[in-house]
Amino acid sequence: MGKLGRFVCIAAPLLLTLASLICQVLVFMGQLNRNSAIQRDLYFFKANTKDFNPKPLSDIPDIPHTDTDNRLINALQGVSTSASLKDFYQVGLWNYCEGEIDASGKDTIVYCSPRKASYWFNPIEVWEFKDITPDQIYNDEMKKGIDAYSKVAKFAFAAWVIAAILTGVEFIVGIFAVLSRWGSVVTTVVAAAQTIFIIAAAGSSTAIYLTLAGVFRSVLAPYGIKAELGANMFAVVWLAVICSVAAGFFWLISICCCSGKSPHKKVVVEKAPYTYERVASPYLGAQQSGVESHAMAPVGGQGYGGHGAAYEPYREQRV
Incomplete structure (x- = not known):
């Protein structure tokens, strides 16, 4: 138009x-x-x-x-x-x-x-x-x-x-x-x-x-x-x-008036800085990507990143 x-x-x-x-x-x-x-x-x-x-x-x-x-x-x-x-x-x-x-x-x-x-x-x-x-x-x-x-x-x-x-x-x-x-x-x-x-x-x-x-x-x-x-x-x-x-x-x-350019432009949504993206579990693969993250208490005294850790791993993403 x-x-x-x-x-x-x-x-x-x-x-x-x-x-x-x-x-x-x-x-x-x-x-x-x-x-x-x-x-x-x-x-x-x-x-x-x-x-x-x-x-x-x-x-x-x-x-x-x-x-x-x-x-x-x-x-x-x-x-x-x-x-x-x-x-x-x-x-x-x-x-x-x-x-x-x-x-x-x-x-x-x-x-x-x-x-x-x-x-x-x-x-x-x-x-x-x-x-x-x-x-x-x-x-x-x-x-x-x-x-x-x-x-x-x-x-x-x-x-x-x-x-x-x-x-x-x-x-x-x-x-x-x-x-x-x-x-x-x-x-x-x-x-x-x-x-x-x-x-x-x-x-x-x-x-x-x-x-x-x-x-x-x-x-x-x-x-x-x-x-x-x-x-x-x-x-x-x-x-x-x-x-x-x-x-x-x-x-x-x-x-x-009448620049000749279309008024409809594709809107690109950029992520704000310092946001977090979920990392897929190495055990469950891509199936876990849609699951909500929940903070859980550690089991067996293992800390974050241990074999028995119940925490879901995250990675920081800078945009």
């Missing part, structure tokens, strides 16, 4: 580690295959440009750098006129996908960009603004937001990769934790490092896309461009974090 109990104790964190790894794989798969419904619905950020209108949909208060805003809108108008501006753009960890929205409101992805490590969504490249630099087209708010997003996106990508590698290592090492507590110690150390990186990855991803969506809403919402976060993607992201934290906790518990 010892090994069985150890296996049951390790099963919970092992399954949680596997669940976290599956969630991370889904994060990596988002937007990689436009023909997969699951991957299509997994995105960090979505910009809906179908209702773009170069004329403001509402009154815009006077704000600094209005001329810069106008240059951005004029550039977007030129792209929309040439049909280069798609109806929506979805951003994943490796790339982005773009598509069209029909009259019924159904989304159809028509193109996904090649995979790229440390990817970040660059509107100037995606919207094909030619011979335009960020300083020429962005106001201060949007420029700061895009710059921060591009830098943190690289960190977030690296954190996701490291977290996924550590999760795989944690799962493999965790299998050997069934054998001993030392396995749990090693797995707990790996799990602690993995938890740090996955929290960093999830936190930075959430922060940068919240920032990006806020910038789009404040600058481009008056012109009919909508921005939203991917609810499905962030649900998977934070589910991976929850599973990782829970697995780390159970790995730590497994160090102190």
